[in-house]
Amino acid sequence: MTTTEPSTPARLDMLIVGCGFAGLYQLYRARKLGLSVRVLEAGDGIGGTWFWNRYPGARCDVESLDYSYSFSDELQQEWNWTERYAPQAEILRYVNHVADRFDLRNDIQLRTRVSAAHYDDASRRWTVTTKDGERFEVQYLVLATGCLSIPQAPSFPGLESFKGKWYHSADWPTEGVDFTGKRVGLIGTGSSGVQMTPLLAAQASHLTVFQRTANYSVPAQNEPLSEAVLNQVKANYAHRRALGREAMTGQYLNANDKSALEVSDEERLKEFEFRWRGAGGGFRMLRAFSDLLRHPQANQYAAQFARSKIRQIVKDPATAELLCPRDDLPFGTKRLCVDTDYYETFNRENVSLVDVKASPITGITPAGLRTAQQDYALDAIVFATGFDAMTGAVLAIDIRGVDGQSLREKWAGGPRTYLGLSIAGFPNLFVIAGPGSPSVLSNMVHSIETHVDWISSLIRQTRADGITRIEALQPAEDDWVGHVNEAANKTLYPVGNSWYIGANMPGKPRVFMPYVAGVPAYRRIIEGVAAKGYEGYSLR
Template identity: 40%
Template sequence: MSTNTQQPSLSNQEFDVLVVGAGFGGVYQLHHLRQAGFSVKVFEAGGNLGGTWYWNRYPGARVDSDFSIYQFSMEELWKDWNWSERFPGQKELVEYFDYVDKKLDLRRDITFDTRVTAAHFDTTANRWVVSTQNGITVRPRFLILCTGFASKPLYPDYKGLDTFKGIIHHTYGWPQEGVEWAGKRVGVIGTGASGVQVIQECGPDVAHLTVFQRTPNLALPMVQHKVSEKTQTKMKEEMYPYLFRRREQTFAGFHFDTINTGIFDVSPEERYLKLDELWTTGGFNYWLGAHTGIFTDQRTNDEVYTFWQKRVKARINDPEMQRKLAPIVAPHPFGTKRPCLEQQYYEVYNQPNVTLVDINENPIAEITPKGVKTRDGVEHELDILVLATGFDAVTGSIAQIDIRGTDGVLIGEKWGKGLSTYLGLTSANFPNMFFLYGPHGPTAFCNGPTCVEVQGDWIIDCIKDMRDKHFTRIDPTKVAEDGWVKYVNDIFSAGLWNKAKSWYTGANVPGKVIESLNFTGGVPLYLRACREAAEKGYEGFVFSGVEKA
C-alpha cells in the first residue's frame, strides 16, 4: 500500500538533482545533497522507503552483514538506534528506514509509487528530461540512479508456467500479506540466497517440500544471536567510529579483512585452526575474511573448499543428500559465486518430508496445472510454487529503463554489447548521470551501506565542485571509459571468477555477455582510483556549460 499520494504538481519542474530509488543509496544522496544546499527530489517505484528491504518480503529475508556496519555511519542516526539481532531481518530493516525517515525528514522530498520509465538529455539546457509511469515529467540538472544491483527479477522460461493452478510467487514479488504454507505441499525452484532463506524457513512447517536445485549453494554458518542494548551502548562508546572508518581499509568494506599471507605458508595445524576460527565466528568471515588466494589460486581454493565440504557433510544424514549438497569435488571454485548465510539450511534436508531434485541430472520438463514435471516423467504435485530464480543483476536495474545517451543509444543497448563505465560511477555519452552500488563498482563484494557511502561521497563532492566552478555539464570521456574497462577486466581475469556460472558475470541471464560486472580489486584499490581521478582535476571528465550568473 502506498504511503503517500502522487504529486502531479512536480510535472515540468526544474531542480538540481533527481534521485531514483529510496534505499540506502537514495536516502544517503537525498540527505547530503539537501544539506549541501541543492534542490533534490526522489522518485521511488515502491510504496515506502527501504529499497531491497521493501521489495524482498519473503519469509526468512535477512541481511548478511553484521548489524554494527549495516547502517548509516552518521552518529545522529546510530546513537539512538538499537538492533535486536546480529543479522537483522527484513521487518526490522523496514523499521530502521522508518526511523531514519523521521530523523532526517526525508519523506517531504520523496514521491512513492512512481517508477521512472524514460530519460533523455537536453543538450541545449544541459538537463535531463525524466518521465514516469504515472505521467510525471521533470527536468533535473543531474540524474543519480540508486536502483540497487538486484531489482529486475528473472522469471524462468518453463513450458506451462502460466498453467499452474496453485499459488505462485517470485521471492522478489512476495505479497505483503504473506502466504500461508503450513501443512501445504511447497516447491522451491532455485537455491541462491532467497531460496536458501525460504527453504530453511518453510521446511519445518510444510507437509512436503520439494527443492529444485541446479547448483548447490556453498552456504556458510550465520551464527545468529540476539544483541542486547547494553552491548550496543558499549560498542557505540568505544568502537563505532573506528568500525566505520575501518570499512574503507578492508577488501569488502567490513570490519574484518582478508588474510594476505599464503595459506600454505603456515603449518597444517595453524591452517586448520585459522579456518576453524573463521568458520565458528560466522558470517562472511570464512569468505571475505579468509586468505586472498581463494580468488586467484586454485590450490588455496581447494583447501578452503575441502574444509567447507567436511563441515557441511557432517550435518547431512543421507549419503545421496550429501552428494547433492556437499559434493567431494567443488561445483565451482569456492567464493566465486556468492555464498549465502544459513542457520539450519542443511538440517532441513534430514527431514523425511523433503525431496531434493538435481535439475542438472533430471531437468524440469514443464510446469503443469498440478505442479512440476521432471524429465523422468515424475509430476511433483504442489500447492505453492516459489520462484527463487534471482535477478538480471548489477546492470539490469538500470538497463531496464529507457535512458538514452546524447548519441540516441539506449543504456541497455550500449551495455548489451559489453559493459562500459568510468569509475563504476558514470558512462560515456550520458552526461550529468551517476549511479552507485551498480556496474563496475565493488558492489557484489562490498557491504552495501559502505559502498553507497564511499561512492555517494564522491558523487556529492563532484556536484559541489561543479557548482563552485559554475559548470552545468560533466561528460566522462570514451578514452577514460575504455581505460577503466580494461583495468576492471585485467583484475578480474587474474582470478578464478570465470570458472563459475554466476550473476557476477551475467552468466545466469540467457544471451547476456559474459564479463565482469563488478570491480573485484577490493574497496581500498577502488577508492584510490576514484580519489586520484578527483585529485587530478577529475581526470577523465570534460566539464562544460558555464552557468549564467
Template identity: 40%
Template sequence: MTTSPSTDSDTTAVEQLDAVVLGAGVAGLYQLHQLREQGLNVRAFDAAGDVGGTWWWNRYPGARFDSEAYIYQYLFDEKLYTDWSWSEKFPGQPEIERWLHYVTDRLDLRRDITFNTKITSAHYDEDRGRWTVRTDAGHVIDTQFFVSCAGMLSAPLTDQFEGQDSFAGQLVYTSSYPADGLDVTGKRVGVVGIGATGIQVIQTIAPDVGHLTVFARTPQYVLPMKNPSYGPAEQAAYKARFAELKATIPHTFTGFEYDFEHAWADCTPEQRLEILENTYQDGSLKLWLAGFGEMFFSEEVSEEISEFVRDKMRERLRDQHLIDVLVPTDYGFGTHRVPLENGYLEVYHQHNVDLIGVQDNPIARILPGGIELTDGAVVELDVIILATGFDAGTGALTRIDIRGRDGRSLAEEWGRDIRTTMGLAKHGYPNLLTTAVPLAPSAALCNMTTCLQQQTEWITRAIRDLRVEGKSTIEPTERGEEAWVAHHEETAGATIVVNTTSWYLGSNVPGKPRRLLSYIGGVGTYRQHCEKEAADGYPAFERR
C-alpha cells in the same frame, strides 16, 4: 519544487528539478539527503510503496542481513548511528525496514520522495544539457542531474518457465513476496532455487509446510550463521566502537570490519587448519572475507579451502544423494556468493522434505497442478515459491528507456558490452551518475552500505565541485572509460573468480555479455582510485 509553465508534446506540465534520484533504498535515501543539504531542488522516485529498496521488496520468510547489523549502517552521523539499537547480530527484514523508516523520519526525507511510481524513460537533451525523465504516473521532469540508486539486485528474472500462468495454486517470487505473508501451513510447497534467498526460505518454512520439495540446480557452499541476541550491554559495546568502525570499515577489502590477516605461504598446514577452523566457527562470512586471500588467485589454495568447507557440509548431510546435489565440486569456495544459513542442511533430513536435482533433469514446464520435469515426472504442488535470481547490476537501468547523446540507448550499449567509468558514470551519458552498477565493488563484492555511502558521497562531491566552478555537465571521456575498463579486466583476470559460471559474471541471464560485474581490487583500493580522481580534478571526465 517549482512547476514550469512549459509543457511537452502531450500537454503535461513539466517539473523543473536540479536532480532526480532513482530509488529510495540505502543509497537513494542518503543521496537525497546529501543533495538536499547542498541546496539542490531534488526528488526521489521509487516503485515501492515506501522506503527500503531491497528491504521493502524482499519480505519472504527468513529474509535477513548476512552483514553484521552494526556495520550495515550509515557512518556520517554518530548520533544517527547510536540512537538506533539492533536486537540481534543479523536482524530480520521487519527490523531492517523499521531502521530505514527511522533514518527517513530522522532526516525528514519522506516529503521529497514519490512512491508507487516507476521511472520509465530518461532522455538527454544535448542542446540544453538536461534530462527529461518520465514516470508511469505521468510525471514529466526536466532535470540537470539523473542519479541512479536503483540497487544491484532489483531487476528480478521472471517468466522463466513455460506454463507459469496456468498454475492453479499460488505462485510467488521471493522478490515480490506478499506483504501479508503466505499461509503454507500443511500445504505442498515447491521452492525453486537454492541461492542465498532460497536457502533462507527453505530453512524458515520447512517446519510449517505439509510437504516441501526443493528444486536445486547449482549447489552452494554454505557457512553456518551464529546470531546472538543483543541486549543493552551488547548494544553499548558496538556503539562505543563507532569511531573505530568509521575509520576501519571503508578501507578493508570488502567493506566489513574484518580483513585478510594471514598469508597462506607463511603458515604451516596445522596453522592453516587452525585459522580455517577459527574463521568457520565465527558464524559469519569471515572465512570467505578474512581467511586467506590466496583462495581468489591460486587453484591449489582454493581447492584446499573448498575441500575444508565441503567436509563440513558432508558431515552434516551424511546422505550421499544430498551430498551429490548440494555440495559443490566444480567451482571454488568464494568464487561467487557464499550464503549464511541456520540449520539449512539439516532440513533435508526431515521426513516431509524432498530434494530434486534439476541440473541434469531440468524443469520442463509448470502445469495447473504442479511442476513437470524433463523426464516427464510431475510433482503436485499447492504453492510454488520462485527464488530464481536477478539481472544483477545492469537490469534495473536497462529496463528503463535511457538515452544519452545522439539518442544512444544504454540498454543497447550494455547489451553489447558492459562498460562504465568506476561504476559511477557512463561515457555518452552526461550528468547520469550511478551507484551499484558494474565495475565497482558495489555490484557484488562489498558490504553494500559501506560502498553505497562512498559512491553517493563521491557523486555529491562531483556535483558540488562542478557547481562551484560554474560548470553544468560531467561525463566520462572515452579514453577515461577505456582506462578503467582495462584496469578492471586486468584486476579480474588475475583471479580465478572469472572462471566460475555465476551471476557474478551475468551468466544467469541468457545473452548477457560476460564480464565480472564487480570490481575485485578491494573496497579500500577502489576508494583510493575515486578520491584520487576527484583530487586530481576529474581527469577521466569532461566537465563543461
C-alpha cells in the same frame, strides 16, 4: 504529495531514481547542497531491496552494525540493532526511521516508475518520463536503482495452468503466506532459497527443493546483540568504521594475511574451523587466508573443507553429495550464502532434494511440476530464481544520451562505466554502486556512502565553478573497463558461473561486473581522480 500535470514538466536540480539506502542518502546530501531534488520510487514504500524482499527468512548477510549509515553519529548511537544479522523487517524499520529522523519524506514520490530519460545537450538537462506520463526536467540524474532489484521472472511452460498458488521471493505478499499443511516446491538455491528453506520446511507438510547447481553456504552464527555488546561497539564506532574503510570489503572481518599454502594441514584446518564457527561464520570464511580467491590450490582447500562440513551435517550420503558444489565452482566465486540450519533442514523427513541438472524441469502442470523423469504434486511453488543483477534496473529505463545514443545499445556487449559512477556519452548522469565499482562485493552501505559523498563533492565543486556539464571521457572509460577486467582476471571470480558475470540470465553478455581489487584500493583511485581536478572527465 501532489504531482505535476504531464504537460508541465517539473524543473529540478536533481532527480533520484530509487529509494533504498542509496536514494535516501543521496537525497539527504542533495538537500545539504541546497539543491531542489525529488526521489521517484516505484514501490508503495521506501527501502528498495528491503521493501521488495519480504520472503520468510530474509535477512542481511552483512552484520547489522556495519550494514548501516555512518554519516551521523547521533543516528548510529540511538539505533539499537537486535541481532548480528538483521532480518528484513528490522532493516525496513531502520530505513523508515532514517527518513523520518531527517525529515526526508516530503521529497519522496512513491508508486512512480521511471520509463525514459533523454538528455538534451542544448539545455544540458535530462527529461525524465514516468510510466504514468509525468515529466521532469533536471540537471542531474542519479540512478539509485539497486543491484538486485529486477527479478528474473519464471518462464516455465504451463505456469498459467497451475491450480495452486505461486510466489516469487522478490515480490512476496506483504501479508505473508501460510504454508501449513501444504506440499511446497522451491525452485532456486541461491541466497534467497537458502534462507527460505528452513522456514518453509517448518511449515509445509512436505518441501521439495529443486536444485540446478549446488552452491556453498556457510553458517551465519547469528545471535542476539546484548546491551553490553551494543555499548561496547557504540563507544568505539569511529574505530570500527575506520577499520571497515581499510578492509577489502568495507567491513572489518579480521583478515588473515597468511597464504593457505604456507601453513601446515593442522594449522589450515584449525583456521577454517575457527572461521566456520568460532570467529562468527559468514563472510569471515573468505578472509581465512589471503589467497583463497587468487590461488586454485588455496581455494581447493577451502572447498574441500566446506564439502566436508556438508557431509558431516547431512545424514543421507546421496543428498549430501547433491548439496556439495562440484570442483568447477571455486569456493566464493559465486556469492556465498550465509545461512541458519540450511543443511540441517535436509535431515527432516518432510524435505526432499531434486537434482534438476540431471533431470531438468520440463514444465508446470495443473497439479504441480514435471521434470524429465517424474511428476511432483504441489499445492504451492516458490520461485527463488534470482535477479537481472547490476544492470537490469538501469536498462529497464529507456536512457538516451548525447545525440540520442541508447544506453541499451551501448551496453549490448556488457556494461561500460568510468569508475562505476559515470558513462561516457551520458553527461550529468550518475550511477550509485554501479558495475565497475566494488558494489556487490562489498558492504553495500559503505560503498553507497562512498559514492554519494564523491558525487556530492563533484557537484558542489563544479557548481561553485559555474560548470553545468559533467561527462566521463571515452578514453578514460575504456581504460577503466580494461582495469576492471584485468583485476578480475587475476582472481578466480570469472571462473564461477555466477550472476556476477550475468550467467543466470539467458542471453545476457558474460562480463564480470564488480571491481574486485577492494574498497581501499578503489577509494584511493576515485580520491586521486578528484584530487587531479576530476581526471577523466570533461567539465564545462
